[in-house]
Amino acid sequence: MTEHPPSQAPKSSRRRELITFLVLAFGIWPIVAVGVVGGYGFLVWMLQIIYGPPGPPVH
Template structure:
């Protein structure tokens, strides 16, 4: 039988607004900037290592 009452289902409680905002700010201004710097730095390191092995880019067509 379908329960037509307005009772919320049993499960994790809905976060209140303060907890949700705190988690948003931790992600937006804490974790994601660190991840972004790591990704850009990692890419730069890979390019640097590639150029150590293959040599720097030179003029094209010579």
């Protein structure tokens, strides 16, 4: 595959790169972010079910 200088990149390559960026920025990464935050929330919820809610130590 031949390398093109950045200013000489073919239009199809720029279009493909733009589409890839849009899919990642507005499709995949928001889903990953929601999954990570939801997974963390679920983990905290399960730990609170097992160990009880946070609060002052019992004397």
